[in-house]
Amino acid sequence: MKPVWILLLAAVAAPLAAQQSPCPTDVFLDVGRFPGAGDDYPKPHIEVECEEDTLVVRSNGIPHYEFIQITPNPLLETDREYRFPLRPELAEMPTPIPLLGTVGVAINGIPFFGPNEGGVPYPGFGDPIYNSIMDACMGHTAREYHYHALVQACLAVDIKPGEPSPILAYGADGFAVYGPYSCADQDCATVVKAKSSWKKLRDPEIDAWDAFRYEPQQGPEYLDRCNGHDHGEGYHYHVTESWPYILGCFSGTPSPDAGREAAPPVSQGGPRRGPPPPDQPPSAEQVAAAAERLGIDTEALAEALRLTDGRIDPMNFAASARTLGIELGALRDALGLPARRRGPAGPPPARPPAGGEEPPCRFRCGTSDPNAVGCGLTPDYKVVCTRPCDNNKCG
Ligand SMILES: [Zn+2]
Ligand SMILES: [Zn+2]
Structure with missing residues (x-):
């Protein structure tokens, strides 16, 4: 066992105040104390240490609670290393989060992605929660x-009612992501439930990024477009019940080393590829050349690519292609971009009721009875799948 692991074990028992220690090993879960994903899977593993100004998290990507398969892909052990700045700073401009792939890592060593799925439904980038392809x-x-x-209930072992939430994750820019409850001021005299400032415009089933728009709101509970704020205690993010759920963008500078796949054993024959890098906005020259190739107006193409409205959300070429009424491949070709592989197939999305504001239920539970709905964990971290779901709340 490595020394850092012993350090982590010792730190887990420390009170919350110890979170101010320079290296936040104590914030991460001692996943070895939990039951793990199930008998058929390796035990969860995490190591946390600091190297000068860098927080280093290594994990095998196995959850510390029972794994219930929702999407067709099997649960695989994936060794990853996440390196974040220990003392993050706000960047001059926010950076889009990747449309696909790692945005940060939770305190149990599981990566978190953005608020859209890749290729479900293909070729869109729908809201995976709205499309009911998530577990409890x-x-x-x-x-x-x-x-x-x-x-929060899946990650935090020590939640105190009426108090601000603990850290649940770190973004790739190094800023902490707290649970839903936040101090409303510097002295923390008032605690509020943090709220997203993204407004839903339409059904996010196919293209989540086109279905929500950021509209700044008044009030200490409202977060900025990246889902963060600073009431004097230092910038941080909060999770929210509504879109974008975790991060809407990076307020700091994302580390390029957040979530690199660790070198696999020699027997597996060399390194595997990580998630594809996010698409960067095309240059003015690329747009002009593509417009000529497609035989359309340059301005119309720029507008369809949402380059003209101050956007900072990830490029969504599928949505742009639909706006233009052309094939996604044709648009990517014209822009000189490499083709994207088809995303993982999921089960057909559950359609929301006509006219309904929210999906009837946030997720389905279990694969043996796809119609069973329910949520929550038992005290020993078993997923409970049988409770009825009423108006988005567990019965
Ligand atoms: Zn996903
Ligand atoms: Zn806060």
Whole structure:
């Protein structure tokens, strides 16, 4: 056992105040104390240490609670290393989060992604929670097990009613992601439930990024477009019940080393590829050349690509292609972009009721009875799947 692991074990028992220690090993879960994903899976593993100004998290990507398969992909052990700045700073401009792949890591060593799925439904980037392809902890398997939202009850072992929530994750820019409850001021005289400032415009089933718009709101509970704020205690993010659930963008500078796949054993024949890098906005020259190739107006193409409205959310070429009424491949070709592989197939999305504001239930539970709905964990971290879901709340 490595020395850092012993350090982590000792730190887990420390009170919350110890979170101010320079290296936040105590914030992470001692996953070895939990039952793990099940008898058929390796035990969860996490190591946390600090190297000068860098927080280093190594994990095998196995959840510390029972794995309930929702999407067709199996749960696989994936060794990853996450390196974040220990003292993050706000960047001059926010950076889009990747449309696919790691945005940060939760305190149990499981990565979290953005608020859209890749290729479910193909070729869109729908809201995976709205499309009911998440388990009770808002995780599921694709290339690896990952979250699209964070459930405090699945991660935090010590929640005190009326107090601000603990840290649940770190973004790739190094800023902490807290649970839903926040101090409303510097002295923390008032605690509020943090709220997203993204407004739902339409059904996010196919293209989540086009279905929500950021509209700044008044009030200490409302977060900025990245889902963060600073009331004088230092910038941080909060999870929210509604979109974008975790991060809407990076307020700091994302580390390029957040979630690199660790070198696999020699027997597996060399390194595997990580998630594809996010698409960068095309240059003005690329747009002009593509417009000529497609025989359309340059301005119309720029507008369809949402380059003209101050957007900072990830590029969504599928949505742009639909706006233009052309094939996604044709648009990517014209822009000189490499083709994207088809995303992982999921079960057909559950359609929301006509005219309904929210989906009838946040997730389905279990694969033996796909119609069973329910949520929550038992005290020993078993997923309970049989409780009825009423108006988005567990019965
Ligand atoms: Zn996903
Ligand atoms: Zn806060």
